[in-house]
Amino acid sequence: MDLDFTSQQQAFRAEVRAWLRDNVPKTPLASYDTREGFEQHRAWEAKLAEGGYSSVIWPKELGGRGSDLIEWLIFEEEYHAVDAPMRVNQNGILLLGPTLMEFGTDEQKARFLPRMARCDDMWAQGWSEPNAGSDMAAIASRAVRDGAEYVLNGQKTWSTRAVFANWLFGLFRSDPQSSRHQGLTYLLVPLDAVGITVRPIRALNGKQAFAEVFFDDVRVSVSNRIGEEGQGWNVAMATAGFERGLLLRSPARFQRTAKRLMELYRRHQQAADRDPSIRDGVLKAWMDSEAYNLASYHTVSRLAKGYRVGAEASTNKIFWSELDLQMHETAMRILGPRAELVDDPEVHDWLEGFLFAQAGPIYAGTNEIQRNIIAERVLGLPKS
Amino acid sequence: MDFTFNEDQVALRDSVSRFLMNEAAPELLREIWETGGGRSRELRAKFAAQGMTGLSVPEAYGGVGLGDIDWALVLEELGYYAIPDSLVDTAYVATTLMCQVDEAAALREQWLPKVADGTARLSIEHPVNPYVADAHLANVVFAFRAGAGGALELHAVPGAGLQRSSLTSIDASRRLAALPQKLNASTRLLAGARAQAMADATLDRASVAVAGRLIGLAQRMLDLSVDHVAQRKQFGKPIGSFQAVKHHLADVMTKIEFARPVFYRAVLALQRDERHRAALVSHAKLACADAAWTAARKGIQVHGASGYTWEVDLQMFMKRAWVLDAAWGDRAFHKARLGEALVRDDAPLGPAATLS
Numbered sequence: 001m002d003l004d005f006t007s008q009q010q011a012f013r014a015e016v017r018a019w020l021r022d023n024v025p026k027t028p029l030a031s032y033d034t035r036e037g038f039e040q041h042r043a044w045e046a047k048l049a050e051g052g053y054s055s056v057i058w059p060k061e062l063g064g065r066g067s068d069l070i071e072w073l074i075f076e077e078e079y080h081a082v083d084a085p086m087r088v089n090q091n092g093i094l095l096l097g098p099t100l101m102e103f104g105t106d107e108q109k110a111r112f113l114p115r116m117a118r119c120d121d122m123w124a125q126g127w128s129e130p131n132a133g134s135d136m137a138a139i140a141s142r143a144v145r146d147g148a149e150y151v152l153n154g155q156k157t158w159s160t161r162a163v164f165a166n167w168l169f170g171l172f173r174s175d176p177q178s179s180r181h182q183g184l185t186y187l188l189v190p191l192d193a194v195g196i197t198v199r200p201i202r203a204l205n206g207k208q209a210f211a212e213v214f215f216d217d218v219r220v221s222v223s224n225r226i227g228e229e230g231q232g233w234n235v236a237m238a239t240a241g242f243e244r245g246l247l248l249r250s251p252a253r254f255q256r257t258a259k260r261l262m263e264l265y266r267r268h269q270q271a272a273d274r275d276p277s278i279r280d281g282v283l284k285a286w287m288d289s290e291a292y293n294l295a296s297y298h299t300v301s302r303l304a305k306g307y308r309v310g311a312e313a314s315t316n317k318i319f320w321s322e323l324d325l326q327m328h329e330t331a332m333r334i335l336g337p338r339a340e341l342v343d344d345p346e347v348h349d350w351l352e353g354f355l356f357a358q359a360g361p362i363y364a365g366t367n368e369i370q371r372n373i374i375a376e377r378v379l380g381l382p383k384s
Numbered sequence: 385m386d387f388t389f390n391e392d393q394v395a396l397r398d399s400v401s402r403f404l405m406n407e408a409a410p411e412l413l414r415e416i417w418e419t420g421g422g423r424s425r426e427l428r429a430k431f432a433a434q435g436m437t438g439l440s441v442p443e444a445y446g447g448v449g450l451g452d453i454d455w456a457l458v459l460e461e462l463g464y465y466a467i468p469d470s471l472v473d474t475a476y477v478a479t480t481l482m483c484q485v486d487e488a489a490a491l492r493e494q495w496l497p498k499v500a501d502g503t504a505r506l507s508i509e510h511p512v513n514p515y516v517a518d519a520h521l522a523n524v525v526f527a528f529r530a531g532a533g534g535a536l537e538l539h540a541v542p543g544a545g546l547q548r549s550s551l552t553s554i555d556a557s558r559r560l561a562a563l564p565q566k567l568n569a570s571t572r573l574l575a576g577a578r579a580q581a582m583a584d585a586t587l588d589r590a591s592v593a594v595a596g597r598l599i600g601l602a603q604r605m606l607d608l609s610v611d612h613v614a615q616r617k618q619f620g621k622p623i624g625s626f627q628a629v630k631h632h633l634a635d636v637m638t639k640i641e642f643a644r645p646v647f648y649r650a651v652l653a654l655q656r657d658e659r660h661r662a663a664l665v666s667h668a669k670l671a672c673a674d675a676a677w678t679a680a681r682k683g684i685q686v687h688g689a690s691g692y693t694w695e696v697d698l699q700m701f702m703k704r705a706w707v708l709d710a711a712w713g714d715r716a717f718h719k720a721r722l723g724e725a726l727v728r729d730d731a732p733l734g735p736a737a738t739l740s
């Protein structure tokens with residue numbers, strides 16, 4: 001065991017730090033759930049891509065740096081240490097990107113990946129449907145083959161930032177006789193295609209964070225299909241694996257929140273110490289965010305030695321989403337009666353974060369589903 | 385020993401509940417928030433027609449002169465329907481305050497008949513709250529403030545011409561303001577020990593009133609969640625058939641079962657002005673807030689993504705529960721107060737102390 005970074009890793013850290021120092025916007029951007037904020041974030045992502053930081057783990061020829069996951073963790077530490085903006089094209093970069101690299105044709109890679117890295121295209125994820133939430137295999141939106149095209153009908157929902165995005169990747173049932181995991185096809189759909197209606201859905205905070213997407217005889221080219229017809233489930237599961245794992249939420253993000261929580265506590269310590277559970281909460285935030293970081297370095301070190309991450313990745317999702325809730329609840333306790341004031345500068349980010357933390361145990365596979373996966377696929381317990 | 389409510393109290397609850405079910409539907413409440421003032425004169429008039437505004441007002445002023453225990457079940461209903469109105473502050477907390485202060489005789493003459501007929505609104509400023517709810521429409525604001533020498537004073541400040549800066553809450557039904565002005569000696573009703581005693585009694589009454597609404601909110605979120613999981617199907621069956629989902633909701637039910645009697649006990653302590661009143665009230669506020677927060681967290685969890693939307697009504701009740709938690713003393717305040725009470729020699733500890 002050796003926890004010292006190599007000189008190459010140290011040099012990478014220094015380079016990232018210097019670049020971020022020179023480039024991170026000096027004033028915070030507007031919320032990316034507004035049109036204005038979305039465009040600001042998009043401009044920032046384009047700048048990241050110019051610096052080669054859009055996704056450090058992507059290969060060099062696709063605009064990445066060919067970093068391993070240790071460098072990725074280093075990048076994330078530096079990124080969150082300076083409170084750089086939230087990432088707005090994660091769906092593309094983290095979910096679709098790796099899928100294209102694994103299953104896409106050369107033509108598809110060339111067509112989509114560089115534009116994705118630069119944020120010329122913004123991607124929305126189209127898995128969920130009104131009757132296919134936790135039970136994703138119940139997808140009913142149809143894709144009917146007609147020559148060199150598919151004709152899409154049906155509805156997707158909860159598609160994050162589909163209001164502002166211009167492309168959607170999703171699963172459609174191409175074999176009407178099929179059921180469950182069979183007969184699904186993975187398609188890329190331009191959101192400005194004829195027959196698409198995007199209806200915004202307002203989230204808890206009142207903003208248009210996600211949308212319903214309706215398909216009415218929408219025609220997409222067969223060249224927009226990833227993998228074989230009817231193989232969409234396997235293709236999609238590869239990205240769901242990435243999502244549940246480490247990449248969606250790096251530990252640095254939570255370490256940053258735990259640090260902010262400690263700062264908040266210290267500013268209000270006298271009042272907060274009337275309730276010993278507040279201090280417990282602040283300490284737990286530090287412990288759990290450190291633990292998540294250590295577990296991540298442990299995992300990526302094992303990956304580097306050739307281990308595979310399987311269903312145990314589900315523990316990540318449970319751990320970070322519950323940590324995020326706990327930290328924001330503790331902040332609410334410290335802020336006390338002021339915690340409800342949306343325009344209070346000390347409150348604003350905590351309150352928004354508190355609302356968003358409520359969604360953490362729901363999106364990217366609910367925590368109940370994750371617990372079932374751990375119990376059944378890792379612990380080997382019988383299915384109910 | 386009879387720890388239940390009498391027939392009249394239950395009948396009052398039933399009629400209030402029926403009335404609110406019809407007149408305070410979530411769609412109507414949402415419409416009311418959208419208006420600048422956030423309050424509906426018509427709704428208040430309907431409360432008056434139901435007799436709800438006169439519950440604490442003495443008969444001489446057109447009310448029925450009921451007490452804390454009579455309010456208990458009504459408070460739960462007001463929480464259950466998330467009523468966005470200063471009804472509780474006006475008709476219960478401030479009205480009781482006015483009735484207990486001799487110096488408020490002229491104010492009683494002037495305002496209590498109007499409280500009873502639904503045309504007057506009262507608000508309360510207290511050091512435990514950094515701002516005042518519903519000051520924008522108040523005819524009178526009862527303000528507990530430290531005076532020149534640091535001792536507490538009680539003022540009755542006319543609402544007309546009051547300076548205030550409005551604050552926006554995450555709960556769209558709240559209307560909050562800070563009242564920055566210095567108070568004039570001419571509005572002072574009480575000072576010193578009596579002002580302090582009234583401030584303490586008002587804090588306890590208002591805290592109990594919040595606790596009761598929190599229990600009602602918890603019950604509402606539980607009911608909405610039970611309905612949702614019974615109807616929503618995934619994997620070919622109602623999601624309520626999955627143990628993980630069942631257990632979430634059973635946990636909420638358990639919290640409610642062990643908060644509601646604590647609330648009732650605190651109401652009694654308030655009505656009888658018992659020696660351990662402060663400790664019992666803090667216990668009630670903490671237990672009810674915990675039940676309501678649990679109901680919100682588990683409620684959104686079993687709703688899935690729909691619970692995270694503006695359209696689905698769960699959000700109205702969650703936000704109310706989140707904000708009422710810290711109104712009239714946040715958890716740190718009530719835990720500190722409870723802690724102080726329980727380390728004293730005369731603390732209500734051990735068997736046979738609960739109801740003594």
Ligand SMILES: Cc1cc2nc3c(=O)[nH]c(=O)nc-3n(C[C@H](O)[C@H](O)[C@H](O)COP(=O)(O)OP(=O)(O)OC[C@H]3O[C@@H](n4cnc5c(N)ncnc54)[C@H](O)[C@@H]3O)c2cc1C
Nearest residue numbers: 125127128133134158159160363366368626685686688689
């Ligand atoms: C903020 C946010 C962003 C999202 N973004 C996207 C997006 O961009 N694209 C997209 O496709 N989707 C997105 N989603 C949808 C998300 O994937 C679903 O919410 C999630 O899969 C759960 O589905 P559901 O909401 O229909 O809840 P349901 O599946 O109805 O679940 C409700 C409850 O039942 C429980 N439950 C269901 N089945 C079981 C079981 N077998 N055992 C135990 N418990 C069970 C769940 O755990 C949950 O508690 C987003 C959701 C949120 C909240």
